[in-house]
Amino acid sequence: MRTFQSKPIRQTQYQGRQVSYIDDQLIVKLKPEFREDQQAQESVLGALPEASVLQSGFDRTGMAVVILPESFDPLEVAKNLSEQEYVQFAEPNFLESAS
Amino acid sequence: MPTKRTKEKSAIKSRRTDRARSPKRRASVDSITLESPPIFQSRRIVKIKWKGKDVKAVEGLFAYQSRAQERVERNAVERALGIAVAESTRADRLGIGIFSAEEGEGVSVVRASSAAPRIGSDVRWVEPVLLDHISLTPNDTYFSDQWGLKSLNAERAWDLWTGSPERVVIAVLDSGIPLENGRLSHLDLNDPNRFVLGPDVVNHDEDPADDNGHGTHVIGIAAATSNNNRGVAGLWPGTALAIKIFDSNGNGSSLSFKDGVFSAVDFAREHDARLVINYSGGGPDTATKKSAVEYAHSEGALLVAAAGNDGADSIDYPAAYSADFPSVIAVGAIGSDRKRAHFSNRGDELTVVAPGVDILSTTPNYHVTVNTEGLPTKYAGMRGTSMAAPFVSALAALVWSQWPSLTAEEVRDKITTSADAAPGPRREYGHGIINAERALI
Numbered sequence: 001m002r003t004f005q006s007k008p009i010r011q012t013q014y015q016g017r018q019v020s021y022i023d024d025q026l027i028v029k030l031k032p033e034f035r036e037d038q039q040a041q042e043s044v045l046g047a048l049p050e051a052s053v054l055q056s057g058f059d060r061t062g063m064a065v066v067i068l069p070e071s072f073d074p075l076e077v078a079k080n081l082s083e084q085e086y087v088q089f090a091e092p093n094f095l096e097s098a099s
Numbered sequence: 100m101p102t103k104r105t106k107e108k109s110a111i112k113s114r115r116t117d118r119a120r121s122p123k124r125r126a127s128v129d130s131i132t133l134e135s136p137p138i139f140q141s142r143r144i145v146k147i148k149w150k151g152k153d154v155k156a157v158e159g160l161f162a163y164q165s166r167a168q169e170r171v172e173r174n175a176v177e178r179a180l181g182i183a184v185a186e187s188t189r190a191d192r193l194g195i196g197i198f199s200a201e202e203g204e205g206v207s208v209v210r211a212s213s214a215a216p217r218i219g220s221d222v223r224w225v226e227p228v229l230l231d232h233i234s235l236t237p238n239d240t241y242f243s244d245q246w247g248l249k250s251l252n253a254e255r256a257w258d259l260w261t262g263s264p265e266r267v268v269i270a271v272l273d274s275g276i277p278l279e280n281g282r283l284s285h286l287d288l289n290d291p292n293r294f295v296l297g298p299d300v301v302n303h304d305e306d307p308a309d310d311n312g313h314g315t316h317v318i319g320i321a322a323a324t325s326n327n328n329r330g331v332a333g334l335w336p337g338t339a340l341a342i343k344i345f346d347s348n349g350n351g352s353s354l355s356f357k358d359g360v361f362s363a364v365d366f367a368r369e370h371d372a373r374l375v376i377n378y379s380g381g382g383p384d385t386a387t388k389k390s391a392v393e394y395a396h397s398e399g400a401l402l403v404a405a406a407g408n409d410g411a412d413s414i415d416y417p418a419a420y421s422a423d424f425p426s427v428i429a430v431g432a433i434g435s436d437r438k439r440a441h442f443s444n445r446g447d448e449l450t451v452v453a454p455g456v457d458i459l460s461t462t463p464n465y466h467v468t469v470n471t472e473g474l475p476t477k478y479a480g481m482r483g484t485s486m487a488a489p490f491v492s493a494l495a496a497l498v499w500s501q502w503p504s505l506t507a508e509e510v511r512d513k514i515t516t517s518a519d520a521a522p523g524p525r526r527e528y529g530h531g532i533i534n535a536e537r538a539l540i
Contacts, residue, residue: 004350005301019383027354027387060361061394063387065354089386096356096382098274098313098349099405099415099485 004095012075014094021092025055026066026074028081028090035062040086047084049077062088146261149229155261156227159200164193164223197228237325237332239287241478245331246435247320247454247490253334256535262500264337267373268295269321269492270363272356273314273380274349275299275307276341277463285315285464285477287323287330294322297342297366300358301351307343312462312469314341316481317379319461321489321496330478331460334493334535337500340366344380347468351380353387356417360391364398373499374400377492379485381407381415388417396426401499401507403492405484406431407444414446422448426507428495428514431529432456432487439527443484449529450511451518455487494535501539513538 002009008023026048034040041058049072055065068074074092081090143158187198236242236254248254276294277285288294299307309315318341323333342362344355360376367374376395381404382388395402406429407415414421418429429448432440432455439445440456462469462479470476491514498513499505505513517537521528 004352005346015384017383022352025354029386029390061390063357063390089390091353091386093352093354093387094383094385096345096351096353096380098311098345098351098380099408099483 009095010073010075010092014075020095021074022095024068024070024072024074025093026052026068026077026081026090027093028064028066028078029088030058030062030086031088032062034086037086044081044084044086047081065093144261146259147227149227154229156229160197160228161199161225162195162197162228163225164195194223238328239323239325239332240329241331241459244459247458247486248332248334250435250437250454251334251490251494251533252536253332256334256494256497256539259536259539260497260501262497262503264335264500265372266337266503267375267496267500268338268340268367268370269335269375269377269489269496270297270340270342270359270366271314271318271321271377271489271492272342272344272359272363273317273377274311274345274347275309275314275343276318277315277461277465278306278308279465281306285319285461287319287327287333287461288315290324293324293336293338294318295338295340295366297340297359297362299343300362301344301346301355307341309341309343309463310347310467311345311349312467312474313345313349313379313485314343315463315467316458316460316469316479317377317485317489320458320486321377321493323461334490335496337496338372349468353382353385353391356380356388357391360395360400364395364400367400368398373496373503374398375492375495375499376400376402377489378402378404378417379483379488381405381418384416384419389420389423392417392420392424392427396424396507399426399507401426401428401495401510403428403430403488403495405488406446406449408432408442408483408485409444410442411444412446414444414448419446419448421450425511428491428511429529430484430488430491431527432482432484433528433532437522437532439523440482440484442482443487443527445524445526447526449526451491451515451529451531451533452521452527453487453490453533455484456482458482458486460486491533494533494538497535498538 009020011020051069053067055067058064078090144155145158147156185199188196283289322335322339323331325332342359344359345351404418406418421427421429428450431449431452432443433452434456457480459480464477495510499510515530518531519534521531
C-alpha cells in the first residue's frame with residue numbers, strides 16, 4: 001500500500017484528475033469573520049465524527065488539521081462539514097509531488 | 100521528480116579537510132550575517148547613465164584633470180558643486196586627480212560633469228569615477244556546460260547588477276539541502292551566510308537534510324556558490340532558505356506546502372527581506388494551497404512555481420494560480436534549442452519559460468533517492484519544469500534587489516516584459532523566454 005508520512009493514502013477522481021490524499025487527515029478553514037470566534041471553532045469541531053483528534057489548532061489563516069477515526073473518508077466528512085455556516089472550506093490533505 | 104537522467108558528471112573529489120562552519124539551525128530565530136552590498140574602496144557602487152550607457156560608478160568619488168596646477172583648489176570645487184569635499188589627491192603627470200565628497204553628500208553625475216567650467220579654467224573636466232572590470236566568466240569547473248545561464252545572458256546580467264543581496268531571500272520549498280552531522284556538506288552549497296536552514300515540515304523536525312536530491316538540484320540552480328573554482332555557478336548570489344516540504348520520495352502535501360509558505364513568510368518578516376518563494380512541485384487545485392498562496396500574496400511575497408511535467412494541456416497548481424494572483428509566476432521549460440520541452444505543461448496561466456532540459460546542478464554529496472535512478476552524487480543533469488523555476492526565482496531576486504521598492508507584481512512585470520519574444524503560442528511559452536540582462540536594465 002502506498003503511504004505518505006507512514007499513513008495510507010487514498011486515490012480518487014477529483015476535479016477531473018486522478019489525485020491522492022492522506023487516509024485520515026482533514027483540513028478545515030473557518031470563514032474570515034469567524035476566525036477568532038470560540039463558539040464557531042467549538043461548533044465546527046463538535047460536528048466532526050466522534051474520536052476525531054485535533055492535530056493542529058486554528059492557525060493564523062483560520063485553518064486546522066484533524067485526524068479522523070479509522071473508517072471515515074476525509075472526502076465524505078469534508079462534504080458534510082463544508083455545509084456548516086462557519087466553514088469556508090473543508091478538504092482532505094491532497095498529495096503534491098516534486099516536478 | 101525530474102523526468103529523466105540527462106547527463107552525468109564525474110564528481111569532484113571532496114576534501115575532508117574542508118570545514119563548513121556550523122550552519123544556522125533555525126531560520127525563525129537566528130539572525131544571519133548577510134553579504135555586504137557591492138563596494139569599491141569602502142564606497143558603494145551605483146549604476147548610472149553616462150554618455151548614454153549603463154555603467155557602474157563609485158558613489159561620491161570624482162576625477163578631474165587640471166590644466167596647470169597640481170591640485171585644484173578645494174574651495175573652487177566646493178563652490179561649483181555645492182558640497183563639502185572630503186579630500187583630493189595630487190594630480191598626476193597627466194594632471195588627473197581624484198576628489199571625494201563628504202559622506203552623505205549626494206553629488207549627481209550631471210552636477211559633477213557640468214561643474215568643470217565653474218570650477219575655473221584650470222580644470223579641463225570632472226567626471227565620476229567609473230568602474231572597469233574584468234569581464235567575469237565564473238571559474239566554476241562546469242560553467243561551460245551550464246547552457247541555461249548563457250541562454251538567459253547571465254554574465255551580462257551580473258555585470259549590470261548592483262543590487263544588495265541582503266534585501267531579498269529565496270525560500271526553496273523542496274526536499275532540502277545537503278547536510279551531514281548538521282552541517283552544510285556540499286562544497287557548492289556550504290556557505291552558512293548564504294544557505295540558511297529552515298524547518299522540515301514534512302517530517303516535523305528541524306533537520307532539512309535532503310534525502311531525495313531534488314531540492315539540492317533546485318537550490319543549486321538558483322544559488323550555488325559561483326566563482327569558487329569548483330562545480331557549478333548559481334544565478335543568485337544572495338540568501339537561500341531551504342525548507343523541506345518533500346519527503347525522500349519527492350512527495351509532499353497541501354499542508355506541507357502551506358506550512359512551508361508560513362515558515363518562509365516568518366523568515367522574511369524577521370529579516371525585513373523581500374521574499375521569493377520557489378516551488379518546484381505541483382498537484383491538484385486545492386483550497387488549502389490557494390489559501391496559502393493568498394496569504395503569501397497578502398504578505399507581499401512572489402511565488403514562482405513549476406508548470407508541471409505531464410506534457411498536459413493544463414498547468415499544475417499552485418502555478419495555475421497565476422491567473423488569480425499577480426504575484427504568482429507559472430514557469431514552463433525549454434531546451435537548448437529554445438523550443439518548448441515536450442513534457443512542459445501548456446495553459447493560459449503560463450507566465451514565462453526558462454531552461455529546463457539537461458540542466459547541470461548540484462546533487463547531495465551522499466547517496467539519496469535520485470541516485471537510485473542512476474544520477475551521480477555531487478553534480479548531475481536533470482530536466483523538468485522544476486529546473487526552469489529556480490532560474491526565474493533567481494532572476495526575480497536579482498531584479499528585486501536591484502529595485503527594492505518594487506512590489507511582487509512589478510517584479511513579475513519586469514520579468515515578463517523583458518522576456519525574449521515567444522517562439523510559439525502563448526499557451527506554450529507564456530510571455531516568452533526569460534532574459535536576465537534585459538530584466539536588469
